[in-house]
Amino acid sequence: MLQQVIDRRLSGKNKSIGNRERFLRRFREQIRDTVRRAVAGRSIHDIEQGEDVTLPRRDVYQPVFEHTGGTRESVHPGNREYVRGDRIAKPQEGGRGSGSGDASPDGVGEDDFVFRITREEFMQYFFDDLALPDLIRTQLLPDAPEWKSRRAGFISDGTPTNLHVVRSLRVALSRRIAIGGESRRQLHELEAQLALALREVPGQPGEILALRTQIDTLRRRLKTIPFFDPFDLRYRNRVRVPQPTAKAVMFCLMDVSGSMDETRKDIAKRFFILLYLFLRKHYEKTDVVFIRHHTQAAEVSEEEFFQSTETGGTVVSSALALMHQIIQERYPPGDWNIYGAQASDGDNWHQDSARCRELLVGKLLPVSRYFAYVQVGEEDQNLWEEYTQVQEDNRNFAMRKVAAADEIYPVFRDLFKKSATP
Amino acid sequence: MTKTARKPPEVAAPSAGRRRPCLPSPSDWSFELIELYHGEIARTAKSFGLDTYPVQLEVITAEQMIDAYASVGMPVNYRHWSFGKQFISTEKNYRRGQMGLAYEVVINSNPCIAYLMEENTMPMQALVMAHACYGHNSFFKGNYLFQMWTDAAAIIDYLVYARAYIAECEDRHGWEAVEQLLDSCHALMSHGVDRYQRSQKLSLAEEEARRKDREAYLQQQLNDLWRTVPKPADKPAEKAHRRFPPEPQENILYFIEKNAPLLEPWQREVIRIVRKIGQYFYPQRQTQVMNEGWATFWHYTLLNKMYEEGLLTDGFMIECLRSHTNVVFQPPVTHPAYSGVNPYALGFAMFSDLKRICESPTEEDRQWLPDVAGSDWRETLDYAMRHFRDESFIGQYLSPHLIREFRLFSVVDDANKSELEVAAIHDADGYRHVREALSRQYDLNHREPNIQVWDVDVRGNRSLTLRHSRHNDRTLTDDVQEVIKHVARLWGFRVLLESVDKHGKVVQHWEALPHA
Numbered sequence: 001m002l003q004q005v006i007d008r009r010l011s012g013k014n015k016s017i018g019n020r021e022r023f024l025r026r027f028r029e030q031i032r033d034t035v036r037r038a039v040a041g042r043s044i045h046d047i048e049q050g051e052d053v054t055l056p057r058r059d060v061y062q063p064v065f066e067h068t069g070g071t072r073e074s075v076h077p078g079n080r081e082y083v084r085g086d087r088i089a090k091p092q093e094g095g096r097g098s099g100s101g102d103a104s105p106d107g108v109g110e111d112d113f114v115f116r117i118t119r120e121e122f123m124q125y126f127f128d129d130l131a132l133p134d135l136i137r138t139q140l141l142p143d144a145p146e147w148k149s150r151r152a153g154f155i156s157d158g159t160p161t162n163l164h165v166v167r168s169l170r171v172a173l174s175r176r177i178a179i180g181g182e183s184r185r186q187l188h189e190l191e192a193q194l195a196l197a198l199r200e201v202p203g204q205p206g207e208i209l210a211l212r213t214q215i216d217t218l219r220r221r222l223k224t225i226p227f228f229d230p231f232d233l234r235y236r237n238r239v240r241v242p243q244p245t246a247k248a249v250m251f252c253l254m255d256v257s258g259s260m261d262e263t264r265k266d267i268a269k270r271f272f273i274l275l276y277l278f279l280r281k282h283y284e285k286t287d288v289v290f291i292r293h294h295t296q297a298a299e300v301s302e303e304e305f306f307q308s309t310e311t312g313g314t315v316v317s318s319a320l321a322l323m324h325q326i327i328q329e330r331y332p333p334g335d336w337n338i339y340g341a342q343a344s345d346g347d348n349w350h351q352d353s354a355r356c357r358e359l360l361v362g363k364l365l366p367v368s369r370y371f372a373y374v375q376v377g378e379e380d381q382n383l384w385e386e387y388t389q390v391q392e393d394n395r396n397f398a399m400r401k402v403a404a405a406d407e408i409y410p411v412f413r414d415l416f417k418k419s420a421t422p
Numbered sequence: 423m424t425k426t427a428r429k430p431p432e433v434a435a436p437s438a439g440r441r442r443p444c445l446p447s448p449s450d451w452s453f454e455l456i457e458l459y460h461g462e463i464a465r466t467a468k469s470f471g472l473d474t475y476p477v478q479l480e481v482i483t484a485e486q487m488i489d490a491y492a493s494v495g496m497p498v499n500y501r502h503w504s505f506g507k508q509f510i511s512t513e514k515n516y517r518r519g520q521m522g523l524a525y526e527v528v529i530n531s532n533p534c535i536a537y538l539m540e541e542n543t544m545p546m547q548a549l550v551m552a553h554a555c556y557g558h559n560s561f562f563k564g565n566y567l568f569q570m571w572t573d574a575a576a577i578i579d580y581l582v583y584a585r586a587y588i589a590e591c592e593d594r595h596g597w598e599a600v601e602q603l604l605d606s607c608h609a610l611m612s613h614g615v616d617r618y619q620r621s622q623k624l625s626l627a628e629e630e631a632r633r634k635d636r637e638a639y640l641q642q643q644l645n646d647l648w649r650t651v652p653k654p655a656d657k658p659a660e661k662a663h664r665r666f667p668p669e670p671q672e673n674i675l676y677f678i679e680k681n682a683p684l685l686e687p688w689q690r691e692v693i694r695i696v697r698k699i700g701q702y703f704y705p706q707r708q709t710q711v712m713n714e715g716w717a718t719f720w721h722y723t724l725l726n727k728m729y730e731e732g733l734l735t736d737g738f739m740i741e742c743l744r745s746h747t748n749v750v751f752q753p754p755v756t757h758p759a760y761s762g763v764n765p766y767a768l769g770f771a772m773f774s775d776l777k778r779i780c781e782s783p784t785e786e787d788r789q790w791l792p793d794v795a796g797s798d799w800r801e802t803l804d805y806a807m808r809h810f811r812d813e814s815f816i817g818q819y820l821s822p823h824l825i826r827e828f829r830l831f832s833v834v835d836d837a838n839k840s841e842l843e844v845a846a847i848h849d850a851d852g853y854r855h856v857r858e859a860l861s862r863q864y865d866l867n868h869r870e871p872n873i874q875v876w877d878v879d880v881r882g883n884r885s886l887t888l889r890h891s892r893h894n895d896r897t898l899t900d901d902v903q904e905v906i907k908h909v910a911r912l913w914g915f916r917v918l919l920e921s922v923d924k925h926g927k928v929v930q931h932w933e934a935l936p937h938a
Contacts, residue, residue, distance in 0.1 A: 078754020
């Protein structure tokens with residue numbers, strides 16, 4: 001009574017995606033918290049990964065009316081030593097698994113419900129926090145690399161819109177010539193012979209007739225060569241080639257003096273991450289250099305960069321000078337696209353700010369593709385004033401005051417605008 | 423406990439008289455092979471007189487199998503976060519290797535849809551076909567509960583309708599509202615089934631047409647019940663004391679659907695959908711041991727028969743038997759993997775035991791099961807499959823022989839005592855007790871708290887009173903507070919839950935307000 005075996009393997013994949021969406025939506029607050037914590041704990045390089053989300057069992061539990069306590073009787077298999085009337089110490093909770101007959105079917109322990117969100121989902125929540133517009137999100141996600149369609153000769157298969165008429169006709173012509181060549185040569189010969197035969201005075205009607213028949217056959221054969229054949233068709237061929245990419249280096253400059261607290265560092269980190277993602281998207285290879293500074297600047301590992309706090313004054317120019325030095329040593333501007341991102345609370349030693357401006361305008365901005373400065377604090381400081389002057393004359397410089405993570409994005413707007421109009 | 427001891431002797435007698443050439447038995451399956459094997463299995467099943475729905479086999483991937491798990495085994499279902507949760511935890515366990523997926527999912531529909539997983543080897547596919555397409559399928563078609571409560575021809579259509587309707591509600595009324603409503607309905611799903619009525623069979627079109635009528639009609643009814651227009655003064659006063667509902671109602675969801683004062687028509691329809699689907703699964707929850715036992719018994723019997731006929735090679739049969747043995751493994755209570763009685767093991771053992779009693783009854787069997795001993799085994803098994811559910815099946819057919827073999831014993835756990843007490847074991851004094859206790863263990867009415875709609879304060883604050891009748895002093899878990907919040911959300915006014923002891927005295931009560 002079999003109707004037929006149906007192969008469903010290709011259809012209906014991800015049928016449960018709607019349910020998963022609903023599940024994530026229900027617990028979005030918890031997931032967002034997890035993402036926030038993960039971002040703080042992760043290195044910039046591995047920001048794009050999934051993450052385990054832990055939900056308290058209580059939150060995902062669906063309550064139903066259930067029995068507990070009282071007297072209950074349960075039957076078990078595998079009795080070895082007991083006889084009627086025996087008394088047994090009650091097993092410890094969970095000691096016998098969910099064994100005691102009617103433990104709830106859900107296996108409700110105090111275990112948390114742990115599940116993994118995918119990389120895409122993780123980025124989704126990360127971007128949600130930064131209030132990124134959708135367009136930018138899709139641009140940032142590396143899944144769709146940029147491709148350019150390029151002509152690559154002609155092929156014999158394709159869609160009608162790509163049909164190349166001249167090429168096709170040319171192929172048809174050469175085919176007709178090639179196929180008909182031999183017959184046509186014979187035809188010419190025979191025609192010449194016929195002309196001779198006709199001219200001969202004692203006409204030989206037999207020979208003439210034979211020649212005429214042969215000529216007719218050849219003519220007919222030549223006529224059957226089609227003018228156009230399906231395999232004459234030629235189509236324009238286009239291939240997608242990945243956009244040529246280049247190397248980029250990103251300098252993260254951060255003030256680690258005592259006034260940069262955890263929140264401010266977190267904002268700075270998100271700012272750096274965003275820039276990193278942007279560069280990752282556009283360049284094949286992205287180096288990141290971390291420079292922290294108080295009165296002196298030093299190149300450090302990412303861990304040290306985000307974790308250490310030192311007290312003391314602030315000399316911002318030391319970091320800029322070090323950046324310039326590193327560029328000269330390791331990243332010749334001809335080979336590298338140089339991006340600078342600086343985060344500071346704007347507090348600087350008074351005479352130093354002017355020097356910063358000079359360094360920027362004179363040495364760094366001419367070799368940089370882009371330099372962004374975020375001030376994670378509201379107060380107007382002298383560094384801000386100096387930088388404002390820089391902004392007026394330089395298009396590749398952006399600055400912004402940021403008090404919360406969702407204000408970071410506007411800093412990037414100019415950057416993306418630029419990339420949208422190549 | 424070893425299973426080999428219980429295997430009937432036909433396994434031990436290998437290919438003595440091969441009449442036909444073996445079917446090809448590579449370990450990889452192909453569509454042709456599946457059809458070939460299916461044909462042979464169908465023929466064998468027919469020779470045993472199994473009555474089934476037509477079969478529709480579908481090959482799916484592991485991921486799709488997890489999908490099917492998540493939507494309670496149905497090919498379509500409405501969307502809800504809890505199914506997403508189910509999917510996530512199933513997938514996680516599967517990936518970690520903590521659980522194998524079931525080899526098959528079979529749907530009580532007409533035609534009977536059975537899923538074959540692409541990862542399975544050919545012997546496994548054959549086992550699944552015998553198990554699902556002929557075991558479960560004939561059970562679905564034959565068992566009285568399924569005949570009474572489910573309509574195999576209409577269920578897929580109904581689910582399609584349910585999914586579309588709930589999606590439409592989400593569009594129209596917002597997903598939050600729909601999700602909250604479904605949460606509340608799910609909390610009451612086990613108290614939303616009719617236990618003693620016959621369900622109606624409706625096609626998709628009829629269902630759609632009648633929904634509209636129902637909405638209009640219901641609204642009228644409600645308006646009447648909650649009429650606020652003052653009544654003429656000369657009406658007799660005693661009518662005010664009329665109880666509502668006149669008798670306690672056990673189908674809480676049904677009661678709310680029909681009587682909750684503030685619900686909108688679409689909300690009533692959603693409640694109805696959840697209720698209907700709960701009702702559809704009600705027979706399955708009551709026949710787990712029988713259903714799995716029956717299917718296991720038949721895959722075992724069918725494959726052995728085919729082996730005897732020489733259709734299956736030795737290697738093929740060994741693989742089938744190995745899977746079979748894993749399925750019917752019953753760890754003893756002291757085993758770390760013990761998690762209650764394995765329904766496959768118990769069901770298979772009971773059907774096999776019945777067959778044994780029919781064919782070669784002992785004196786004890788004649789005494790305990792006089793009607794069965796010596797009868798035709800096919801008729802007896804068919805009768806048992808058709809007319810029982812787990813509770814009555816065990817009560818009727820669990821033989822002392824099997825109680826001994828499983829070494830079943832009964833333990834009483836009294837919350838007020840510090841120790842468990844063994845009430846009965848597998849001896850002459852205990853057989854009856856163990857059988858009754860095990861039978862009760864499978865009685866849903868016994869397992870689930872008895873909570874009924876008791877009273878509605880129609881003339882006062884419209885509060886709804888539910889009543890929990892205690893049995894054996896069993897109380898309710900702390901979840902009860904959460905659940906009655908859900909009830910209050912559906913009802914729209916205050917909800918009280920009273921727990922009464924056997925003397926009818928209220929010993930505990932909870933209450934919840936909507937939007938609290």
